[in-house]
Amino acid sequence: MSSSKPLALLGGKPRIDRSEWPSWPPRGPAIIAALATVANKDEWGIHSAAVSHFETAFAHHHDAEFGLAMANGTVALYCALAAAGVGRGDEVIVPAYTFMATAAAVLQCGATPVLADIDPLTFNLDPAAAAAAISGKTRAVMPVHIGGNPADMEAFKQLGEKHNIVIIEDAAQAPGAIYGGKKVGALGNVGCFSFQSSKNMTAGEGGILLTNDESLYRRAFELYNCGRTTTGPWYEHLSPGLNLRLSAFQAAILQVQLQRLEADADKREANGRYLEEQLNEIDGLQCAGRYQQTGRNAYHLLIFTYDAKAFSGLPKAKFLEALMAEGVVATDGYRPLQSLPFIKHDGGGLPVTDRLCRDQVWLRQFELLAGRPLLERAVQAIRDIQEQAHLLV
Numbered sequence: 001m002s003s004s005k006p007l008a009l010l011g012g013k014p015r016i017d018r019s020e021w022p023s024w025p026p027r028g029p030a031i032i033a034a035l036a037t038v039a040n041k042d043e044w045g046i047h048s049a050a051v052s053h054f055e056t057a058f059a060h061h062h063d064a065e066f067g068l069a070m071a072n073g074t075v076a077l078y079c080a081l082a083a084a085g086v087g088r089g090d091e092v093i094v095p096a097y098t099f100m101a102t103a104a105a106v107l108q109c110g111a112t113p114v115l116a117d118i119d120p121l122t123f124n125l126d127p128a129a130a131a132a133a134i135s136g137k138t139r140a141v142m143p144v145h146i147g148g149n150p151a152d153m154e155a156f157k158q159l160g161e162k163h164n165i166v167i168i169e170d171a172a173q174a175p176g177a178i179y180g181g182k183k184v185g186a187l188g189n190v191g192c193f194s195f196q197s198s199k200n201m202t203a204g205e206g207g208i209l210l211t212n213d214e215s216l217y218r219r220a221f222e223l224y225n226c227g228r229t230t231t232g233p234w235y236e237h238l239s240p241g242l243n244l245r246l247s248a249f250q251a252a253i254l255q256v257q258l259q260r261l262e263a264d265a266d267k268r269e270a271n272g273r274y275l276e277e278q279l280n281e282i283d284g285l286q287c288a289g290r291y292q293q294t295g296r297n298a299y300h301l302l303i304f305t306y307d308a309k310a311f312s313g314l315p316k317a318k319f320l321e322a323l324m325a326e327g328v329v330a331t332d333g334y335r336p337l338q339s340l341p342f343i344k345h346d347g348g349g350l351p352v353t354d355r356l357c358r359d360q361v362w363l364r365q366f367e368l369l370a371g372r373p374l375l376e377r378a379v380q381a382i383r384d385i386q387e388q389a390h391l392l393v
């Protein structure tokens, strides 16, 4: 289809008015009612019915037996690592392409994050690269379901069994994602989610740890609840645990969101697949693929790569600027983890991560909740830019 309008950057009318996109987080009477119930009838913190109800509901929804709702995803990861026995002198293999919290949680345990490269198909930790990074000190591997796209968990489970190491899923971006017929989060030994503002479910802040391993759950419980056991007296503290707990107000908000998770996740999946089909047809763009066991990508991010050569040499920053001007919010993403000042990496090149960090473009999860006509216009905006890119260089 040929473009029928000048680019917004060149004085044309934007394809989309930003206010047309769905807003996030979803607000409304159900949230207000849930908050009022806690305010009027529940405990506000510990011993709250809202918290224990949410922990069980979210865990069961994700095919897990145990859940511990926490202040955020970072401390949930820290707690998972510590409960799995990771500590000083240990190494944990993490992907070089992820949010810094994946590695920060390892460092906070006194252990060393060892970076491994990602799979160019899915942008997730590459199982072969992870296997190559295993040493006598490796205690755990932490695959991240990047952008909500499930990692190759079958390969990681085999790796864990073979080397007797723990598999910890960083599922911060992946509520509702399905792999091998099951939800992610407890496919390995333990997994963690984040409910920070941008996430597919959010209470502003928050996180949860899931596991099917009862003894790991008990160790995590002690760490998250001041060294207490699940049944012991209030002032019995068996270890120097922390207070990592979530408030009842946050749990109440999350419970409302859990009720819409399936519908939202199905919509993101349908729209994500549509966009991938459309974008992959545009010369110079390539979306992340998925493993065949993936039943549903949570699409926290829709990640694609941009090749300036197919856009008359238009630099990526200018492409993003043009897209924003058309009303499509697209952003650049992570820096390679090895470029952060507190990360030591001497394990050789990480070329796939470097390439992706150079070429990546992100679309956000809540834009994937839009109606199809709006997404069609977003795709058209990209086609417009390609046709008129020579006017921007």
Ligand SMILES: Cc1ncc(COP(=O)(O)O)c(C=O)c1O
Residues within 6 Å of the ligand: 072, 073, 074, 075, 098, 099, 101, 102, 144, 170, 172, 173, 193, 194, 195, 196, 205, 206, 207
């Ligand atoms: C991959 C990943 N891991 C961990 C986290 C940490 O979660 P939080 O921000 O809730 O601490 C996030 C989110 O910010 C994330 O995207």
